[in-house]
Amino acid sequence: MAMSCSSSVRLRLNLAPSCRRRAAPTNLQLLRRVGVAASPLRLRAARATEGAARQPFDHVPRAVEEVGEDEEQRRRSLKIAVVGFGNYGQFLTRTLVRQGHTVLAHSRSDHSAAAAELGAFFFADPHDLCECHPDVVLLVTSILSAEAVLRSLPVHRLRRDTLFADVLSVKEFPRNLLLSALPEEFDIICTHPMFGPESARDGWGGLPFVFDKVRVGDCPARRARAEAFLGIFAREGCRMVEMSCAEHDVHAAETQFLTHTVGRILAMLELLSTPINTKGYETLLRLVDNTCSDSFDLYNGLFMYNNNSTELLSRLEWAMDSVKKKLFDGLHDVLRRQLFEGSPPMDSATAAGSSLDDAPIDGDPHSDNDEEESE
Numbered sequence: 001m002a003m004s005c006s007s008s009v010r011l012r013l014n015l016a017p018s019c020r021r022r023a024a025p026t027n028l029q030l031l032r033r034v035g036v037a038a039s040p041l042r043l044r045a046a047r048a049t050e051g052a053a054r055q056p057f058d059h060v061p062r063a064v065e066e067v068g069e070d071e072e073q074r075r076r077s078l079k080i081a082v083v084g085f086g087n088y089g090q091f092l093t094r095t096l097v098r099q100g101h102t103v104l105a106h107s108r109s110d111h112s113a114a115a116a117e118l119g120a121f122f123f124a125d126p127h128d129l130c131e132c133h134p135d136v137v138l139l140v141t142s143i144l145s146a147e148a149v150l151r152s153l154p155v156h157r158l159r160r161d162t163l164f165a166d167v168l169s170v171k172e173f174p175r176n177l178l179l180s181a182l183p184e185e186f187d188i189i190c191t192h193p194m195f196g197p198e199s200a201r202d203g204w205g206g207l208p209f210v211f212d213k214v215r216v217g218d219c220p221a222r223r224a225r226a227e228a229f230l231g232i233f234a235r236e237g238c239r240m241v242e243m244s245c246a247e248h249d250v251h252a253a254e255t256q257f258l259t260h261t262v263g264r265i266l267a268m269l270e271l272l273s274t275p276i277n278t279k280g281y282e283t284l285l286r287l288v289d290n291t292c293s294d295s296f297d298l299y300n301g302l303f304m305y306n307n308n309s310t311e312l313l314s315r316l317e318w319a320m321d322s323v324k325k326k327l328f329d330g331l332h333d334v335l336r337r338q339l340f341e342g343s344p345p346m347d348s349a350t351a352a353g354s355s356l357d358d359a360p361i362d363g364d365p366h367s368d369n370d371e372e373e374s375e
């Protein structure tokens, strides 16, 4: 169905000149291609009724041999508006396009060349984007800009049953934002693919994908669309973890915020590779690379928009102070013995057997052998 996209006069598809040269499609052809994906929701609705007993993510219906893989792929394809076409938006788009979905991109900056390169359609104007009636609007903007970006979208131009999803690295904040800013008829799925261009360089297989179906309308077509969207990640082999947004944020403070904080602290030390790197040290260098290649906005968002991050930062400071205290207490003991009890100065043998080496650091039963284990 050519739907509202047929108002091609108003609709601007900002394809890079390189793309126009290569494919040389007319605007009408491009719009038709965008429109092609508008019908699958109806098809999926019919299919969902047939396959009501199927398990979630089991997207290969028994009839697949009968209809052929191409036909099955066409049925499953979604028209997805990626809002926020920076580093991560482009990373996701690569896979979305490969899976046969139509990607409509929108961003603050002009990413039309990157979109064309990836096989997506770039819309500078959010009105034009919404008038294409995507099945899914996927929010991939920075955490800090999410509210402003969401509120700048003319959601009244979308179909009333549109599915909104997000991939922000914090979850309670977008959940509350989407619930408060979107019309009640819209479906909402909050997600966090817990990987990025660095960690998923070799594919998404086995990597965790957290999701919370915050609101999915109780009708076959909506359920089928939600499953088709989640199926994108399941098909890539992600470990699908259904979890409330609140629970995600508790865990993410410990896993993600801690990891990024340690990476950024180490980056301040400007560590360099040496001729005698241990395995443990190589791990630290990799941690710096993995965390500092993400934008500071992302890291700042993990802190500002996760309620649990402040406490984690305090615990980290406490842990650093505890380790230092253990070292300095031991040092003072040695000095005091020398000053007041006339014991001989500590030689290397004494140092090797000193209480410093023997005592485990408070709360860290593995500290004795850390160096050996890490090498």
Ligand code: NAP
Pocket: 083, 084, 085, 086, 087, 088, 089, 107, 108, 109, 110, 140, 141, 142, 143, 145, 148, 149, 167, 168, 169, 170, 192, 193, 194, 195, 196, 197, 294, 295, 296, 297, 298, 301
């Ligand atoms: P980011 O710095 O968090 O976000 C960059 C994106 O935000 C770009 O699309 C940028 O638009 C947009 N943006 C920034 N400030 C803006 C503003 N004031 N107004 C409008 N748009 C603004 O980096 P990212 O790595 O691309 O992450 C995007 C989202 O994915 C974040 O919410 C992040 O938490 C999530 N995520 C990232 C990873 C990862 O590994 N990187 C993993 C999972 C989830 P322009 O480029 O058009 O300027």
